[in-house]
Amino acid sequence: MASVDISGVKKSYGAVAVMHGVDVAIGDGEFVILVGPSGCGKSTLLRMVAGLETVTGGQIAIDGRRVNELEPKDRDIAMVFQNYALYPQMTVAQNMGFALELAGRSKAEIKAEVDKAAEILSLTALLDRKPGQLSGGQRQRVAMGRAIVRHPKVFLFDEPLSNLDAKLRVKMRAEIKALHQRLKSTIIYVTHDQIEAMTMADKIVVMNAGRVEQIGTPLELYDNPANLFVATFMGSPAMNILPAVTQAGAVLVAGVATLPIVVSVPPGTKIAYGIRPDEITIDPESPVKAEVVVVEPTGSETHITARLAGHEITLISKARVALAPGDQIGLSFSPNKHHLFDDATGRRLEASGGMAA
Amino acid sequence: MTLFSQAFRRVGSAKVDPVLVALWISLILLALIWITPFVFIVFTALKSNATVMGASAFMPPTELAFENFAAAWRRGNFSTTAFNGVVITVIKVPLGLFISAMAAYALAKVPMRMNKALFALFLFGTMLPFQVMLAPIFRQVNAFGLINTYPGIILPYLAFGIPYQVFILYGFFSAVPKELSEAARIDGASHFTIFRRIFLPISLPVLSALLILDFVATWNEFAMALVILQDPKMWTLPLGLMSFQSQFSSDYGELNAAIIMTVLPAALVYLMFQRYFVAGLTSGAVKE
Ligand SMILES: Nc1ncnc2c1ncn2[C@@H]1O[C@H](COP(=O)(O)OP(=O)(O)OP(=O)(O)O)[C@@H](O)[C@H]1O
Numbered sequence A: 001m002a003s004v005d006i007s008g009v010k011k012s013y014g015a016v017a018v019m020h021g022v023d024v025a026i027g028d029g030e031f032v033i034l035v036g037p038s039g040c041g042k043s044t045l046l047r048m049v050a051g052l053e054t055v056t057g058g059q060i061a062i063d064g065r066r067v068n069e070l071e072p073k074d075r076d077i078a079m080v081f082q083n084y085a086l087y088p089q090m091t092v093a094q095n096m097g098f099a100l101e102l103a104g105r106s107k108a109e110i111k112a113e114v115d116k117a118a119e120i121l122s123l124t125a126l127l128d129r130k131p132g133q134l135s136g137g138q139r140q141r142v143a144m145g146r147a148i149v150r151h152p153k154v155f156l157f158d159e160p161l162s163n164l165d166a167k168l169r170v171k172m173r174a175e176i177k178a179l180h181q182r183l184k185s186t187i188i189y190v191t192h193d194q195i196e197a198m199t200m201a202d203k204i205v206v207m208n209a210g211r212v213e214q215i216g217t218p219l220e221l222y223d224n225p226a227n228l229f230v231a232t233f234m235g236s237p238a239m240n241i242l243p244a245v246t247q248a249g250a251v252l253v254a255g256v257a258t259l260p261i262v263v264s265v266p267p268g269t270k271i272a273y274g275i276r277p278d279e280i281t282i283d284p285e286s287p288v289k290a291e292v293v294v295v296e297p298t299g300s301e302t303h304i305t306a307r308l309a310g311h312e313i314t315l316i317s318k319a320r321v322a323l324a325p326g327d328q329i330g331l332s333f334s335p336n337k338h339h340l341f342d343d344a345t346g347r348r349l350e351a352s353g354g355m356a357a
Numbered sequence B: 001m002t003l004f005s006q007a008f009r010r011v012g013s014a015k016v017d018p019v020l021v022a023l024w025i026s027l028i029l030l031a032l033i034w035i036t037p038f039v040f041i042v043f044t045a046l047k048s049n050a051t052v053m054g055a056s057a058f059m060p061p062t063e064l065a066f067e068n069f070a071a072a073w074r075r076g077n078f079s080t081t082a083f084n085g086v087v088i089t090v091i092k093v094p095l096g097l098f099i100s101a102m103a104a105y106a107l108a109k110v111p112m113r114m115n116k117a118l119f120a121l122f123l124f125g126t127m128l129p130f131q132v133m134l135a136p137i138f139r140q141v142n143a144f145g146l147i148n149t150y151p152g153i154i155l156p157y158l159a160f161g162i163p164y165q166v167f168i169l170y171g172f173f174s175a176v177p178k179e180l181s182e183a184a185r186i187d188g189a190s191h192f193t194i195f196r197r198i199f200l201p202i203s204l205p206v207l208s209a210l211l212i213l214d215f216v217a218t219w220n221e222f223a224m225a226l227v228i229l230q231d232p233k234m235w236t237l238p239l240g241l242m243s244f245q246s247q248f249s250s251d252y253g254e255l256n257a258a259i260i261m262t263v264l265p266a267a268l269v270y271l272m273f274q275r276y277f278v279a280g281l282t283s284g285a286v287k288e
C-alpha cells in the first residue's frame, strides 16, 4: 500500500514526443483507472510507473520515494498484462511462486503464500496445471495470483479483461473490485472501456494524446465533464453535442430550439451545447421536430438516432416505442441537464448555471 | 484394419479420397527409394567378401559375417577415431548451442545500440561456405600451433556452426512476446535468469532440433578434419573410413560394416532427441 505521485512526466521515443507532461496524484489504497482512446499513452504511463519504460522528463514517486532510476523489481510493484504473460513451462504454483523464489524465500514460505493466494482466487484445484491447460479466465486469475503473492505496494493492470468474453468480463470486474476491497492496495488500472472505468474506479484519469484531460470520481466526470473530450468520451451512448448560439437569457440550439438558459457569455456567442441521450424525451407537443433515422431496441430501453436540423442526435427511451425510420417526432430537452462548452477551446462554461442540482 | 481404411479417407468422410491415396503411394515409393541404400549397406556389411563379389547386391546374406565388424573396427582404428569423434562432438555441440543461444538472446532481447549491426555480422557468417576458407583456416590454426589438437578443430567448428544457430534462435526468441521477459523482470529476474529459466525451457524443441542437426554435421564432418587433423591418432570416424577406400584390394563387407558403425551414433542421438522435439511442439497444449 502506498501513494503514487506522477508529476510532469514526459515521454519521447527518439524525436517523437508521446507524453507531454502528465500529473496524477494517487492516494494510498486508491483504485485509479486510466482511460482514453487507443494510442493516448495509457500503457506507456503504466509501464513508466512499472519501470519497463524510461521516463524522459518529470518524476514518478512511490510512497514519497523517487523511482525514476529504479529497476522494476526494486519498485515494489506487480503488474498484470493484457496477454497474461504466464511462463508456459511452469505450473500455476510455480508461476505464482517465481517472484518469491527469486527473492530467496524458503520453500515452505512460498507454498504458504501461493496456497493463500490460490485460496482467494479459487485456483487451489489448478495449482499443478500448466497455463496451456487453463481457460482464459483461469489464466487471468493466475496472472492476478502472481501479483498478489508478492504483497506489492502498487498493483498495475494493463487491460486485464480485454481478452475475455463479455459475461466473464463482468464477473472478473466484480472479482477485482472485491479483491481491492479485501487487500486495500493501491491499484492503477488501464482500460479503454469506459463502463469498466465507471463501475470499478475510485478515481478516473481521462487521457487524450499524451495529456490528462480530467481527473475525478466517476460521477464527477459524468456530471461535470471539464471539456468536450471528456463529455463525449464518458458515457454510452455518447453525449449529444449540438452547435448553439447564445441569446439574451436563452440559448438557440441547432438553430431550431430556443432553451431558457442563462449564460455568462455575451449574446450572439457561438457555443457547444451538450445533452446526454437519456435527458432527451419524446414529446409530441414539442415544437422541436426531428426525423427518426435508426431504432435500436436493447431490451430494457430503446436507442433512437434522429436527425435534428441536419445534426444526428441519440436519445434513449425507457418506454417501448413503435417508431420506424422516417417518422417525425417531437423532442424535449430536460432543463438544467445540459452542458455548455466554449466553441473554440472546448472548455466547460462554468457559469452556465445548468448543474445547480 | 479400421486404421488402415481410415488412412484413405478425409476426417469424417466415408469416401476414399484419391488425393490421399496418391499421397500415400508417393510416400511409400519415396520411403523405398530412401531405404534401398541402407538395405544395401546392411546386407553387404553382413556378407563375406566372396559372397559380395559373387551374388546380387540385394540378396539377403545367407550366413551372417559378423566378423566384418570386428575386422573393420581394427582396420579403421575405431577405438581411436570413435574416441576422438566423441570428444570433439560432445564438447563442440553443447558448447556451440549454449553460446548461440546466449548470443541470440542478447541480440533479440537486450536493448543495445549495436544489435542490428551485430546481427548483420552473424548473418554474414552464415553466407560464408567454409570450403573456400579451408586454406586460410589451416594457416590460422597453424599459426596458433593448434594443428592436430582438439581446440584446433573445435574452434573452427564453433566459428562456422554458431552463425546459423544464432540466426534460427534469434528468430525464435524475437517471436516470444516481450511481456514474458517483462513479467520476469518485475518478478526480480536478471537477464541471465530470464534466459535460463524462461527462454531455454520454452525453446527446447528448437534446441533439440538444432542439436540433432549439429551433432550429425559435426560427427560426419570430413573436409575441415582432413585439413587440420593430420596425425592418424587424432582422426575422426569419417577420416578413418578413408583407410578402407585407399587400399588396393577393397573389402566391401568391412567397408560397409565401418559405415554402419560410423552413422549409428548419429542415428541414436536423433532417436533420443526427436522425442523432445515432438513433445516440445505440443507442450502447453497437452499434458506431458
Ligand atoms: N516503442 C515505441 N516507439 C515509438 N512509439 C511508441 C512506442 N510505444 C508506443 N509508442 C507510441 O506511444 C503512443 C502511446 O502508446 P500506448 O501504447 O501507451 O497507447 P495506449 O493508450 O495504451 O493505447 P491502447 O489502448 O491501444 O493500448 C502511441 O502513439 C504509440 O504509437
Ligand SMILES: [Mg+2]
Pocket (backbone or CB within 6 Å): A042, A043, A044
Ligand atoms: Mg495499451
